[in-house]
Amino acid sequence: MPQGVPVHVPADGLTTRQRRNRALVVVHTGAGKGKSTAAFGLALRGWNQGWAVGVFQFVKSAKWKVGEESVLRTLGRLHAETGEGGPVTWHKMGEGWSWIQREGTQEDHAEAARQGWEQIKRDLAAETYRVYVLDEFTYPMKWGWVDVDEVVAVLRDRPGSQHVVITGRDADPRLIEAADLVTEMTKIKHPMDAGQKGQRGIEW
Amino acid sequence: MPQGVPVHVPADGLTTRQRRNRALVVVHTGAGKGKSTAAFGLALRGWNQGWAVGVFQFVKSAKWKVGEESVLRTLGRLHAETGEGGPVTWHKMGEGWSWIQREGTQEDHAEAARQGWEQIKRDLAAETYRVYVLDEFTYPMKWGWVDVDEVVAVLRDRPGSQHVVITGRDADPRLIEAADLVTEMTKIKHPMDAGQKGQRGIEW
Numbered sequence: 134m135p136q137g138v139p140v141h142v143p144a145d146g147l148t149t150r151q152r153r154n155r156a157l158v159v160v161h162t163g164a165g166k167g168k169s170t171a172a173f174g175l176a177l178r179g180w181n182q183g184w185a186v187g188v189f190q191f192v193k194s195a196k197w198k199v200g201e202e203s204v205l206r207t208l209g210r211l212h213a214e215t216g217e218g219g220p221v222t223w224h225k226m227g228e229g230w231s232w233i234q235r236e237g238t239q240e241d242h243a244e245a246a247r248q249g250w251e252q253i254k255r256d257l258a259a260e261t262y263r264v265y266v267l268d269e270f271t272y273p274m275k276w277g278w279v280d281v282d283e284v285v286a287v288l289r290d291r292p293g294s295q296h297v298v299i300t301g302r303d304a305d306p307r308l309i310e311a312a313d314l315v316t317e318m319t320k321i322k323h324p325m326d327a328g329q330k331g332q333r334g335i336e337w
Numbered sequence: 338m339p340q341g342v343p344v345h346v347p348a349d350g351l352t353t354r355q356r357r358n359r360a361l362v363v364v365h366t367g368a369g370k371g372k373s374t375a376a377f378g379l380a381l382r383g384w385n386q387g388w389a390v391g392v393f394q395f396v397k398s399a400k401w402k403v404g405e406e407s408v409l410r411t412l413g414r415l416h417a418e419t420g421e422g423g424p425v426t427w428h429k430m431g432e433g434w435s436w437i438q439r440e441g442t443q444e445d446h447a448e449a450a451r452q453g454w455e456q457i458k459r460d461l462a463a464e465t466y467r468v469y470v471l472d473e474f475t476y477p478m479k480w481g482w483v484d485v486d487e488v489v490a491v492l493r494d495r496p497g498s499q500h501v502v503i504t505g506r507d508a509d510p511r512l513i514e515a516a517d518l519v520t521e522m523t524k525i526k527h528p529m530d531a532g533q534k535g536q537r538g539i540e541w
Contacts, residue, residue: 167375174374178404200382315525322519
């Protein structure tokens with residue numbers, strides 16, 4: 134992609150440099166593939182800059198995203214051993230928690246999601262990380278477990294330079310309005326349409 | 338994302354297991370962000386499976402994708418040192434080559450792209466890698482430097498189990514037809530719309 138030229142320069146009182154380095158809220162939504170994968174890619178770029186990376190995974194799964202988790206944990210270990218890149222912290226909400234609700238009651242899942250969000254609020258206030266991946270975080274908002282207006286206010290008022298990437302289908306319009314960068318991933322064609330199931334190395 | 342149920346089972350004579358492990362041609366297209374980032378994410382999953390990964394970068398740039406390149410090269414080095422993950426090879430077409438044509442003539446760029454494609458054909462025939470990322474490869478096809486019908490035929494007839502991911506805008510309809518998994522990334526909102534330029538850790 135070429136480097137674009139801004140279509141207008143806002144009268145926000147910021148210098149180009151300040152505006153350039155303003156931390157972003159990024160949303161990957163839509164029914165297509167690649168939402169989480171692209172978010173983890175941003176986390177990798179942050180790692181490469183030596184930034185502290187925090188991943189909050191709002192969907193527990195035995196298989197999905199195991200590849201990403203393994204690679205990011207490997208890079209975090211590399212940082213601990215050699216100082217290369219940045220530290221990586223990987224949170225799984227409630228561990229036993231799953232949005233397809235294999236175990237536990239719905240109220241357990243709602244509570245786990247709320248606790249995850251409380252942790253994120255504490256970390257944002259403490260500036261614990263430079264990059265946050267809130268993976269599948271649109272769902273607890275969609276289901277009313279976490280209040281969208283509160284999320285928008287917390288993101289707007291977060292201190293310092295903290296980038297936040299949120300993934301998941303059906304992002305709330307208020308979140309999209311509040312975000313700086315929003316991409317919709319749309320399925321054009323999927324192997325499952327032709328009777329193929331997910332496979333190792335591609336889906337996880 | 339939940340694991341889907343195939344909408345129909347094709348009469349292709351394959352067992353479910355054979356169908357499941359059929360190597361894929363994946364296309365990430367559209368004007369939105371995340372096409373390359375999601376492709377590199379698939380490469381990381383392959384690395385995590387211990388697969389040989391080959392990246393062919395059809396756009397040279399001082400800044401874009403430096404994070405991905407650095408991380409994948411780090412993981413490749415880790416493999417060489419410890420045996421963890423898989424080997425990584427990173428090709429940049431013609432090095433001095435750039436689709437925004439800062440240097441060299443257009444014919445130089447066309448020739449570099451053709452040479453890159455010849456290398457990919459040799460590697461597919463030799464089964465050099467298990468995962469190929471052909472980054473921004475839609476452009477040499479769009480500009481007529483590489484023949485789309487030949488690409489489709491080579492991908493269709495490639496031996497063994499080799500996954501191929503192609504990124505870039507304006508994917509040719511013949512390529513989309515030939516692919517197994519196609520996702521379109523659509524821009525909903527971008528910071529440049531608000532006067533912000535690309536920044537470290539996010540764009541590269």
